[in-house]
Amino acid sequence: MVEEVQKLPSEIQKIKKEFFHRFLAEEFALLKDDRKIFDWAGKQCYIALANMLTTAAALGIDSCAIEGFNEEGANKVLNDVIDTTHFGVCVMVGFGYRDDDKNANRPKTRQSLEKIVQYV
Numbered sequence: 001m002v003e004e005v006q007k008l009p010s011e012i013q014k015i016k017k018e019f020f021h022r023f024l025a026e027e028f029a030l031l032k033d034d035r036k037i038f039d040w041a042g043k044q045c046y047i048a049l050a051n052m053l054t055t056a057a058a059l060g061i062d063s064c065a066i067e068g069f070n071e072e073g074a075n076k077v078l079n080d081v082i083d084t085t086h087f088g089v090c091v092m093v094g095f096g097y098r099d100d101d102k103n104a105n106r107p108k109t110r111q112s113l114e115k116i117v118q119y120v
């Protein structure tokens with residue numbers, strides 16, 4: 001990334017690489033355990049996912065974030081297109097347009113903001 005995409009000068013690359021290594025090895029101690037690094041990488045996906053959902057909504061496209069899925073089944077399907085021994089699935093998202101049939105859609109139900117957000 002720092003070399004090929006960001007095309008940073010070599011002295012800045014060195015500083016960034018050291019910074020990221022310290023983060024991975026010490027501050028978040030992710031390198032000790034494959035599960036830990038997979039879970040952290042998965043959480044990183046949610047940053048991109050949040051932007052995808054927000055952008056879709058701004059464009060009038062409906063979406064559905066899905067983490068409740070059959071992992072084995074998903075990996076079987078993806079096995080044809082990615083190396084599933086190296087990559088794992090952490091989240092899925094569907095995009096499309098809602099069915100406007102009012103009889104098919106119950107009204108949205110939401111908890112109050114006060115109940116789910118605590119300001120500190």
Ligand SMILES: Cc1cc2nc3c(=O)[nH]c(=O)nc-3n(C[C@H](O)[C@H](O)[C@H](O)COP(=O)(O)O)c2cc1C
Nearest residue numbers: 063064065066067068069070092094107108109110
């Ligand atoms: C197959 C499927 C799996 C889902 N998995 C999750 C999940 O793991 N976690 C979650 O918070 N919501 C999950 N959802 C819920 C959706 O992300 C979404 O919040 C839900 O459809 C309600 O949206 P709405 O209240 O805006 O209509 C799932 C929905 C579907 C259809």
